[in-house]
Amino acid sequence: MSVYPYFVAAWLMLVGGYGIVRSRNLVHAVVSLSVAQAGTYVLLLAVGYQRGALAPVFGSTTKPNKHVVDPVVQAMTLTDIVVSATVTALLLALAVQVNKRQGTPDPDELQALKG
Amino acid sequence: MSRSARLVVFLIGAGCVAAMFAVAFFKMPAFGGSMHLYRDLAVPASVSHYTANVVASVNFDQRAIDTLGEETILVASVIGAAVLLRPAEEEAEMRPKAVGRTLEATKLAGYLLLPVTLLIGLDVVLHGQVTPGGGFQGGVILATGLHLLYVTGSYRALDRLRPLELFDTGEAVGAAAFAGVGIAGIVVAGNFLANIVPGGTFGQLLSAGTVPILNGAVGLEVGCGIVVLVAHFLQQDIIISAQAEQAKPGGSSEPQAGERVGTAERS
Amino acid sequence: MTTGQLMPLMIAIPIVMACLILAAGSYLPRVVTDILATATAAGVAGMAAALLIHSGHSRVVTWLGGWRPARGVSVGIPLVADPLNAGLALLVAGLVSCALLYSWKYMESVSGRFFALMLLFLAGMEGFTLSGDVFDMFVFFELMGAAAYALTGMKIEDKTAVQGGLIFGVVNSLGAYISLFGVGILYSRFGQLGLPQLGAMLRQHRPDALVIVAFVLIITGFLVKAAMVPFHFWLADAHAVAPAPVCVLFSGVMVELGLYGAARVYWVAFGGTIPHADVTRAFIVFGALTAAVGAVMCFLQRHLKRLLAYSTISHVGLFMMGFAVLDDDGTAGAALYVVGHAGVKSALFLLTGILLNRYGNVDEHRLYGRARGDRLTACLYFAAALGLAGLPPFGLALGKSVTEDAVAVAGYGWAPVLFIAVSAVTGGAVLRAGLRVFGGLGPRPALESTAGAGEESTGGEEKPETGGLPRTPVTMLLAIGILLAGSLAAGLLPDAGQAFAHAAQRFTDAAGYISQALSHAGAAPPRPDPAVAWTGEGIGLDFLSVALALGVAFLGLYARRLPAALRRSAAPARPVIAVLRQVHSGHIGDYVAWLFTGIASLTALLGLPLL
Numbered sequence: 001m002s003v004y005p006y007f008v009a010a011w012l013m014l015v016g017g018y019g020i021v022r023s024r025n026l027v028h029a030v031v032s033l034s035v036a037q038a039g040t041y042v043l044l045l046a047v048g049y050q051r052g053a054l055a056p057v058f059g060s061t062t063k064p065n066k067h068v069v070d071p072v073v074q075a076m077t078l079t080d081i082v083v084s085a086t087v088t089a090l091l092l093a094l095a096v097q098v099n100k101r102q103g104t105p106d107p108d109e110l111q112a113l114k115g
Numbered sequence: 116m117s118r119s120a121r122l123v124v125f126l127i128g129a130g131c132v133a134a135m136f137a138v139a140f141f142k143m144p145a146f147g148g149s150m151h152l153y154r155d156l157a158v159p160a161s162v163s164h165y166t167a168n169v170v171a172s173v174n175f176d177q178r179a180i181d182t183l184g185e186e187t188i189l190v191a192s193v194i195g196a197a198v199l200l201r202p203a204e205e206e207a208e209m210r211p212k213a214v215g216r217t218l219e220a221t222k223l224a225g226y227l228l229l230p231v232t233l234l235i236g237l238d239v240v241l242h243g244q245v246t247p248g249g250g251f252q253g254g255v256i257l258a259t260g261l262h263l264l265y266v267t268g269s270y271r272a273l274d275r276l277r278p279l280e281l282f283d284t285g286e287a288v289g290a291a292a293f294a295g296v297g298i299a300g301i302v303v304a305g306n307f308l309a310n311i312v313p314g315g316t317f318g319q320l321l322s323a324g325t326v327p328i329l330n331g332a333v334g335l336e337v338g339c340g341i342v343v344l345v346a347h348f349l350q351q352d353i354i355i356s357a358q359a360e361q362a363k364p365g366g367s368s369e370p371q372a373g374e375r376v377g378t379a380e381r382s
Numbered sequence: 383m384t385t386g387q388l389m390p391l392m393i394a395i396p397i398v399m400a401c402l403i404l405a406a407g408s409y410l411p412r413v414v415t416d417i418l419a420t421a422t423a424a425g426v427a428g429m430a431a432a433l434l435i436h437s438g439h440s441r442v443v444t445w446l447g448g449w450r451p452a453r454g455v456s457v458g459i460p461l462v463a464d465p466l467n468a469g470l471a472l473l474v475a476g477l478v479s480c481a482l483l484y485s486w487k488y489m490e491s492v493s494g495r496f497f498a499l500m501l502l503f504l505a506g507m508e509g510f511t512l513s514g515d516v517f518d519m520f521v522f523f524e525l526m527g528a529a530a531y532a533l534t535g536m537k538i539e540d541k542t543a544v545q546g547g548l549i550f551g552v553v554n555s556l557g558a559y560i561s562l563f564g565v566g567i568l569y570s571r572f573g574q575l576g577l578p579q580l581g582a583m584l585r586q587h588r589p590d591a592l593v594i595v596a597f598v599l600i601i602t603g604f605l606v607k608a609a610m611v612p613f614h615f616w617l618a619d620a621h622a623v624a625p626a627p628v629c630v631l632f633s634g635v636m637v638e639l640g641l642y643g644a645a646r647v648y649w650v651a652f653g654g655t656i657p658h659a660d661v662t663r664a665f666i667v668f669g670a671l672t673a674a675v676g677a678v679m680c681f682l683q684r685h686l687k688r689l690l691a692y693s694t695i696s697h698v699g700l701f702m703m704g705f706a707v708l709d710d711d712g713t714a715g716a717a718l719y720v721v722g723h724a725g726v727k728s729a730l731f732l733l734t735g736i737l738l739n740r741y742g743n744v745d746e747h748r749l750y751g752r753a754r755g756d757r758l759t760a761c762l763y764f765a766a767a768l769g770l771a772g773l774p775p776f777g778l779a780l781g782k783s784v785t786e787d788a789v790a791v792a793g794y795g796w797a798p799v800l801f802i803a804v805s806a807v808t809g810g811a812v813l814r815a816g817l818r819v820f821g822g823l824g825p826r827p828a829l830e831s832t833a834g835a836g837e838e839s840t841g842g843e844e845k846p847e848t849g850g851l852p853r854t855p856v857t858m859l860l861a862i863g864i865l866l867a868g869s870l871a872a873g874l875l876p877d878a879g880q881a882f883a884h885a886a887q888r889f890t891d892a893a894g895y896i897s898q899a900l901s902h903a904g905a906a907p908p909r910p911d912p913a914v915a916w917t918g919e920g921i922g923l924d925f926l927s928v929a930l931a932l933g934v935a936f937l938g939l940y941a942r943r944l945p946a947a948l949r950r951s952a953a954p955a956r957p958v959i960a961v962l963r964q965v966h967s968g969h970i971g972d973y974v975a976w977l978f979t980g981i982a983s984l985t986a987l988l989g990l991p992l993l
Contacts, residue, residue, distance in 0.1 A: 002145030010136040013563060014129050017556070017978055021125040021971040022118075026548060029970055033552055037559045043566040048154070051147035056158065056169035057247055059318050064162045068169070070154040071161075073569070075173035076517055079185045080562065082251055083524050086192035087555055089344050090528060093199040094535050094548040096351060101541035108118070112542040113549070113619045113968030114839055116967060121975050128978030135985050139595035143570045152455065152573025160449070160457045177457040180390070180446050184509060184521035187397055188528045191502045194404065194495050195532025199547075201492065203539050284405045291401035294394040306448040307390030 005046035013039030025105045026095040030088060037084045041077050048073030165314035166323035167245045174249070175326040179308040183293055186333055190290045193340045200347040202355050217267060225267025232260030240334035244323035250330040254337025261342055270353055279346055282339040289336025296325055296332065385436040386444035388429045389461040392471065392508045396422055400501035407494025413486075419497035420482040423504055427475035430508075434468040438884065441898045442468075443514075451900050454582050455574055460514040460899050462578075465885035466717060467511050470635070470642060473724055474507045476868065477634045481627035484732050484861035487848045488627065492536065503529035503631065510639055514899060516600065516651070517575045519643060520562050523603065526636060527554050534624040540845045545968070546623035553616040553973050557606030560981070564599025567592060577650040578899035581892060585654035594989045597652050602981050604647070607640030609695050610702065611672040612976040612983075618679070619968060621691030622839060625847045626735025629687060630865075633694040633731060634724035641698065641720075645705045645713075649892045656988070658708045662792070664987035665706030670800060672699030677807040678962060681938070684746040684827075685841030686734045686815055690727065693770065693808035697723050700801060703794075704785035710912040711788035714886035718872060718879070718914070719781030725869025726769035726778055729862045730812065733763045736858060737819065739848045744841040746815045747829055751822030759854065760820040762862055767816050769869060771809025771931035772802075772924045774916070777872025780879065782927075783920025798923060805927040810934025817935060824939030838963070879914035887911045 016036025023029035048070030056071035058064045099105040102112065116124070144150055161172035174182050236257035243249025265273045300309035315322035399422040403415055410418075436442055442463040445451065449458025463471070482500060506525030513519050531554075535547025569575060571592060572583050587593065602613070609617040617637065621629050648661060676696025683689035697719075704716025736759055738744050741752050753759060769776040782801060789797035817823040829842075872878050887909065888894070941949070965972075 002147070003140045003143070005146050006140040006143060007137075009563075009566075010133065010140070013136075013560070014133055017129060017974055018125065020552065020556070020974045021121055023971060026970075029552060033556060033559075036556060040559050040562045040566060043563060044569075046146055047143075047566055047570040048151065049147055050149050050151065053149075055247070056154075057245075058162075058167045058169070059245065064158065066155055066158050068154065068158065070151040071157055071169035071173050072153040072178075072575075073566075074170045075178065075181075078170070078174060078251065079181050079517075079521060082185045083188055083521070086189045086344075087524065087528055087531075087551070089348075090192040090195045090199075090531055091548060091551045091555070093196040093348070093351075094531065094544050094551060096348075097199055097535065097538050097544035098541075098548055101538075101544055107970050110545055110968065112545050112839070113622065114963070114966070116965070116969070116972050116975075121969075121971050124972075124979055125975035128975065128980070128982045131982030131985065132978055135595050135598070135981075135989075138591040139567050142590055142592035143567065150573070153457070153569075153575070154573075156455060156457045173457075176447060177449055178459055178518070180393075180459055180509075181518055181521050183394075183397070184506075184518070184525050187502055187505060188521075188525045190397075190401070190404070191499060191506075191525065191528040191532065194498055194502075195528065195535075198492050198495050198499070198532055199535055199538055199544070201538070205539075280408070287401035287405035291398045291405075294397045294401075297390065297394050298398075300447070301387050301390070304448065305384075305387070306446065307387065307394070307444070308447045310447065 006043060009039045009043035009046060011039070012036065012042060023107060026098055026107060027092065027105060029107065030091045030095055033091070034084055034088050037080070040080055044073040044077045044080070162317070164310050164324055165317045166326055167318045168243065168247065170247070171244050171249055171323065171326055171330070175329045176310050176323070179297070179329065182329070182333070183297060183308070186290055186293055186336055189337065189340050190286065193286060193344050196344055196347050200351045206355050222267045225263045229260060229263045232263060233257060236260055236338070240330055241327070242320065243330040244326045245318055245320065250333025251337050254334045255341060257334070257338035258341035258345070262345060265349070270349065277342060277346065279343060282342045285339035286336050286343060289332045289334070289339065292332035293329055293336070296329055385433060385442050388433050389442070389444055389463060389512045390446060392426050392429050392475070392512070393505050396426060396501040396505040396508070400498040400505070403494050403501070404498045407498070410494070412493055415494055415497055416482075416486045419501060420479060422501060423475055423479040423482050426504060426508065427472060427479055430468060430472035430475050433463050434465060434472055437463045437465050437468045441888070441895065443899050451579070454900055455579055456576060459518050460576055460578065461512045462514040462895065462899050463512060464888040464895065465881070466889040467642065467646070469717070469721075469885055470639070471508055471511045473721060474511060474635050475504065477631055477724060477728060478504045480728065480861040480864055481630045484735070484858050485627045486857045487851070487855055488625065496536065499529050499533050503533065507636065507639060510643065514577045515575050516565050516568075516577060516580065516647065520558060520565060520603070523561070523607070523643070524555070524558050527551070527558065530632065530636065533628045534620045536625060537623070537845055537847065540623065542839070543623040546619040549968070549970050549973065550616045550620035552970055553977065554606055556974060556977065557603040557613065561600050561603030564596045564602070567599065568596035577647065578896045580651040581654065581896045582900060584651060587655050589655045589657070589992060593652070593655055594992065595985070597648070597656060598981065598985050598988060600647055601644040602984070604640045604643035605668070606977065607637065608644065608702070609637050609640070609672070609698055610668045611675045611699070612980040614672065614676070614695050615966060615973040615976065617695055618688050618691040618966065621694070622685055622688040622841070626731050626738065629690070629731040630728040633690065634728040637694060637698055638701065638720045638724070641701055641705060649890060650895050653892045660988055660991055662706050662708055663991070664984060666703055666794060667987060668984070669699045669702030669706055672696065672702065673800060673804045674699070675962070677804045678959070679966065680808045681811045681934075682959065682963065683811070685839045686737070686744040686746055687731070687841065688839055689746070689811055689815060690730055690734065693812065694727060696804050696808055700782070700785065700804060703789050703797065707788050707792040708890070709788065709792070710883065710886045710890055711914070712785060712792065713890055714882045714912060714914045715781055715785030715788050717886060718777060718882045719785050721872045722777030722779070722781045722869050725865045725872070726766045726776060729762065729766040729865040730770065732858065732862050732865070733759060733766065735847065736851075736854055738844055739846045739851045740854070742846055744844045746818055747827040747840070748842050749819040750826055751818070753820050754822055756820065758859065760816070762866065763816050763820060764813070765866060767809060767812040768928060769866070770812055772805040772927040774921050774924050775870065775873040777869050777878070779924040780873045780916060780920070783917065783924055784914050786923070787920065802923060802927045802930065806930035806934050809927070809931035810938065813931055813935035814938035817939060825942060880911065883911040883914040
């Protein structure tokens with residue numbers, strides 16, 4: 001199963017999209033977006049994985065060597081997580097205000113922007 | 116579009132995208148393989164700058180501008196949330212009523228955990244260059260620790276111990292410090308975000324040059340930023356919504372808000 | 383300090399100043415914040431101008447942190463400036479300066495934070511423009527996104543504003559994550575993220591499924607930002623609700639940055655492997671569809687900002703066709719078109735902002751005849767509207783004629799017809815609105831919606847953005863004047879056309895980009911610059927589009943007085959228009975569903991011919 005983790009990533013991306021499409025609540029839509037983004041974490045980490053390799057942190061017991069998993073994808077994932085967390089907060093703030101202004105969080109009932 | 120039409124459009128698109136993914140995945144190197152070009156370059160680069168945690172070296176040294184961008188996204192989001200969650204023209208802020216109570220056991224656990232959590236947070240920030248962790252992770256722990264006050268005490272206790280202006284400033288100083296270290300790199304070494312501080316001893320606290328400094332800046336920024344962020348959501352829920360609830364009885368868009376005030380507020 | 387060090391400073395200085403304003407905002411008097419923010423943006427514009435001058439001789443490359451490449455690979459991130467993206471950086475900073483100058487009386491309740499967000503937006507756009515690393519581009523893409531979502535939803539009292547901001551945020555972020563997914567797929571095989579390294583590796587590579595899927599996914603995020611049909615839905619919603627000075631940045635340059643991102647990634651990284659003909663065909667189809675849909679939707683609007691937003695969509699479609707022909711002429715034309723368009727479109731948004739703040743709404747029908755006495759505003763409006771329709775000597779007209787010529791030469795003989803039709807319809811819609819609002823021409827339009835209740839955004843409930851303006855402040859008029867003058871300069875300065883030709887030649891020289899970024903060798907231009915200048919034929923077609931635009935405007939005003947037989951002949955178009963309106967539903971789920979369909983069609987257009 002040398003591609004299985006990649007399919008997990010693709011599944012998360014698509015199911016996140018499905019969540020937004022079928023959403024009945026904007027908070028749910030924003031969280032679905034985070035699910036889609038989780039697909040990118042899984043993909044990046046899966047791409048950088050190496051069987052039997054250690055974490056890329058050295059110390060007195062692990063002398064520097066190249067038999068470690070890819071640190072670059074881990075750094076990218078960390079950046080990605082920060083982006084996700086902060087943008088999600090911003091979108092949730094918008095969702096709170098939409099709910100307050102239009103009296104419903106259901107995208108099917110929002111009427112303000114048409115045509 | 117109706118819900119079913121929307122689903123059909125999505126399924127057609129998503130089906131094709133799924134097929135695309137599948138085709139590409141079978142062309143990708145197999146999972147768990149040993150071919151990692153960037154890794155082979157990043158590990159020696161990290162060692163050459165006395166950084167034991169290669170991830171920290173990538174984040175704060177080799178690709179430090181990514182982190183500058185990422186931390187700036189945090190600043191933008193916190194400012195954005197503050198702007199979006201400000202009291203609207205017709206709303207006013209008010210002091211919440213002190214109601215509800217907390218279990219003694221919860222209080223005790225909270226007060227015991229508070230100093231421990233803050234210390235762990237500091238430890239994670241300070242050791243980012245030698246162990247897994249760093250400014251972002253530590254900053255989040257610090258901000259979470261502070262909110263134990265909310266769990267154990269009350270919103271008002273939290274409010275007293277958390278001068279928002281100060282945290283706003285702390286966030287701005289942290290973010291500016293990161294960019295400032297970058298500019299110092301131009302002045303000293305002719306390169307933006309160059310690692311200009313002497314490397315120290317590999318694997319020790321004093322190592323990795325500018326990495327711990329940048330970690331500290333990020334820790335300050337993230338800690339303060341998350342506190343401000345959570346504060347605005349709490350204010351929206353407890354102070355501003357409470358007002359809207361009283362101003363428009365029955366006309367509230369969020370019926371749970373009033374109840375939540377009751378359960379969340381303890382004195 | 384060398385010129386290379388200017389590039390990171392153009393990103394870092396706005397960030398530092400935004401933090402300063404954030405930290406000291408409540409202690410500073412409003413006017414100091416105004417001046418500080420505007421001066422910062424103007425300073426960045428100055429740096430961009432210096433960068434532009436230096437990059438004219440030779441590309442400026444800097445590897446951040448001093449991590450220079452060895453043997454074609456590197457752990458660092460390069461910033462690379464050639465005249466095209468240095469010019470884009472100048473356009474970004476110039477527009478931000480004008481928008482901030484215009485904002486001196488704006489958003490009093492959130493002043494410090496508004497300016498801080500604008501400066502962070504500036505930093506994000508500059509970072510995206512200058513970066514030569516595909517993951518770094520994603521980070522700055524999200525930075526401009528985060529600032530832009532907040533700026534869009536800023537008027538929280540306005541129920542449409544927060545909804546528009548949310549739609550914008552979800553659709554654009556999803557696009558960005560899809561891009562990142564593509565980056566992950568590409569990284570798995572090549573193990574590098576820098577565009578020059580990727581370009582060097584891909585050059586010796588057959589375009590197999592992995593490469594094509596990665597390319598499609600990466601550019602999807604950029605095309606979402608560039609508002610290509612069917613990724614475009616968020617744009618009208620976001621533009622309709624954002625404050626006017628923010629719209630200037632959205633329409634003037636942010637959307638175009640998406641196009642730049644797609645073009646840059648293709649030229650440098652994928653240009654050597656995915657055949658040009660293939661990409662040309664796909665991008666021409668997307669561009670033409672976008673231009674047509676945008677133009678029709680533009681004509682149907684009465685909400686002035688939405689009208690301008692759809693006109694932006696349709697123009698971006700035309701820019702895309704210019705880039706799509708993948709040669710020097712098309713690229714030069716599109717770049718010139720973008721600059722000319724930025725000036726007039728930004729001026730129009732700012733003028734709409736003045737209407738909103740003086741008369742309380744942006745509904746073409748409600749504003750009928752209201753601004754009759756406002757001579758100066760009217761003059762500026764009609765100058766900009768005619769400029770948008772393609773009146774020489776605005777830079778837009780030169781860009782349009784060069785681009786349509788390049789697309790026609792590339793084998794798409796019908797392109798000039800589309801270009802002229804789009805200019806006439808969008809310019810005509812803007813002129814029609816102006817004639818109604820400033821001239822009170824035509825019969826008084828009905829206030830109730832003709833599209834059926836709830837099927838149209840009218841702009842009648844838009845909230846003003848300043849605390850009442852008895853007369854228009856000088857700073858606002860100054861900002862508009864600068865923008866119009868900029869658009870004129872792009873067409874009138876004797877060397878402007880040649881400068882754009884040179885920039886395009888450098889931009890399309892991917893081999894030079896790669897070798898210079900990886901080895902610091904000064905690359906000699908491989909071919910002479912194309913000739914970009916006014917031609918008799920081009921000017922003639924420009925005047926034709928202006929005349930047609932006037933015709934369309936009067937047709938819009940007096941449609942009801944046409945003979946019944948003529949009006950009946952338009953009947954078959956009605957169901958099409960109704961469907962088009964319904965598709966633009968303001969529903970986040972719809973937009974995401976279309977997004978996935980868009981990825982599928984892009985893959986089909988690009989990938990199937992290569993099988």
